[in-house]
Amino acid sequence: MRSFSLFGLVAVVVAASSSLEHKVEEIHVPAVQEAAPVITVIDANKTYAVKYGCAGCPFGLLKTPHAAEWIHPPPQNSLMLTLAIDKSGSALFLNDERVFPLDPLPPRISAVQVPMDHAEDEADEQAEEVMSKRIRFPLQYEHTVFRAEGNGEVWLQFNVTGLAWGEEAAPFKLGHTVLQVLLREQHVRPETPGQKGCGHALSIASVQVVEEKDRVQPPRMKCGRLAMIRTAFDPNEWDDYGKFGTWARTWNVAIGKLGALWSGSSQSNLLLPLSLLLAASILVVRCIWQLRQQIQACGDSAAESWLLGCHAPPAYADIPVIKIEQYD
Incomplete structure (x- = not known):
């Protein structure tokens, strides 16, 4: 009687396992679509x-x-x-x-x-x-x-x-x-x-x-x-003349205005001497400012030359904004 009960229990377990396996086989797994590599x-x-x-x-x-x-x-x-x-x-x-x-x-x-x-x-x-x-x-x-x-x-x-x-x-x-x-x-x-x-x-x-x-x-x-x-570059801080608030942009704007006056009418050309005087004043101030910057950043210039070698850019001020920073 006990053996008959054990046989019946085994039959129930086997039937449940086969039913479970049958259900698993019916599950449809969609194909995974691979994403493009980074x-x-x-x-x-x-x-x-x-x-x-x-x-x-x-x-x-x-x-x-x-x-x-x-x-x-x-x-x-x-x-x-x-x-x-x-x-x-x-x-x-x-x-x-x-x-x-x-x-x-x-x-x-x-x-x-x-x-x-x-x-x-x-x-x-x-x-x-x-x-x-x-x-x-x-x-x-x-x-x-x-x-x-x-x-x-x-x-x-x-x-x-x-x-x-x-x-x-x-x-x-x-x-x-x-x-x-x-x-x-x-x-x-x-x-x-x-x-x-x-x-x-x-x-x-x-x-x-x-x-x-x-x-x-x-x-x-x-x-x-x-x-x-x-x-560092932010398009909102630059225009065709340079970065806002820099001497380089001021100089470029002055040169652009002079070009516009030169190409204008003869009446506008009467302002040429005054424009030249203004440009000369801006040039002198800019040269003094550049000289002070070069004295303060003489070590930085040596580092830049060592970094870039023959690829070093020409001398310029504030174009682009170059920073030598230290971070952990």
Whole structure:
């Protein structure tokens, strides 16, 4: 009798197990769609596409050239950044703007958004149709350059600190992610014996997207400061003449006004002597100010020359804003 009961209990357990297995087999699991990688190699050591995470950024589509439809809540999205070495191998471009070697005027860099959950093949199919509706945001950024440990290698770090505007006119702040690029520079001999300067060929050795706390730290000089050149740029603080509140912009505005007077009517040209006197006064004040700055920053100039070598930009004041900072 006991054996019969045990047999019945085993039969019930087996029946329940088979029923459970049957139910599990009926569950339909949808295929997982892979997202596009953060870094895509287009041409090894030359061209890369980077999806720069933009957590919480406003997301919208253009309905007309002057009107946009904003999506609430905004989906997880990223900014598309394209790194490319030019054909001559002498410069690095970010979204068609030169970021190495440094220019006297900081470039205005903008980027479009893409959703994080779009697969690469789906993005390719919809690129022509959708990209025309994407909003191109002007970027606030920090651009840092310093020598790497390897011979002929330079680290370039690009940190998007915010969007110049979003759904509202106020800037949208970011700054937790850093795009860092390791550039390898190979010096080549000049094509002609009499040619001056140092020739070079750039290549991209590494592209990384890291948290700000994990960024590569620049070396320290003997004085204890970090040996780097950092350029901060905000489109809201600049116009075609330069950064607001600087002598460089004042000088550029004065030169522009003189050019307008010179090209004007003969009646306006009567003011030319007064304009020349005003320009000379501004020039003298600017020269005195530059001399004081050079005396105070003589150590900084030596550090910049050591960092950039033959890529050092021409002498300028306040264009761009260069800071040598120290952080932990």
